[in-house]
Amino acid sequence: MKKFFNIRRDYSNQSLNFNDLNADPLIQFDSWFRAAQKIEPHEPNAFVLGTSTKTGRNSSRFLLLKAYDDEGFIFFTNYESRKSKQIAENPYGAMAFYWPVLQRQVRIEGKITNLPKKQSDEYFHVRPDGSKIGAWASPQSEPIPNREYLEKLKKEYEDKYSQFRIPRPEYWGGYKLVPDLIEFWQGRADRLHDRFEYRLLDGVWIKERLAP
Secondary structure (H helix, E strand, O other): OOOOOOOOOOOOOOOOOHHHOOOOHHHHHHHHHHHHHHHOOOOOOEEEEEEEOOOOOEEEEEEEOOEEOOOOEEEEEEOOOHHHHHHHHOOEEEEEEEEOOOOEEEEEEEEEEEOOHHHHHHHHOOOOHHHHHHHHHOOOOOOOOOHHHHHHHHHHHHHHOOOOOOOOOOOEEEEEEEEEEEEEEEOOHHHOOEEEEEEEEOOEEEEEEEOO
């Protein structure tokens, strides 16, 4: 057994109080995300997305948040990937952000819905051409024989669209997670962290403190 009992980081005593938080958790998220953009050195929009099958088998992976609004949180992926197949079976998922410099976490739970094609097109067409070709070339989550197979597909699509605007594949697009639970976590000394959870009840966000 490899033990990591002594790998630990003590947190500062920066407090987070009930009255510090906006009554609307999406406005509060915007405040924290803007702070993370200023200070976190690498991809503050990275998050873990958790999904599960209809039988409850869970899986998770890192993605990049691409937008959010007063309804929810938007990301893009291959609709034939493992995550998308699980979303089709069970449309409820969870997101988790971690910003170590700020010593903050945000957890989000809710229902995942497909974005309209127009919104998926809008984002796809501002991606770099290499990323667009990657969306065509990768049969995401499927077994492939080797790296050369992937590079061959990439070259085929580069040749195919060398003289044309690269279209969005029908099997690639966006999702929005519409939250019904959002938790804000601030690291504190001695593992006595500050945690505040918002739950949506009959259209109203209810906020309460949780034990760490």
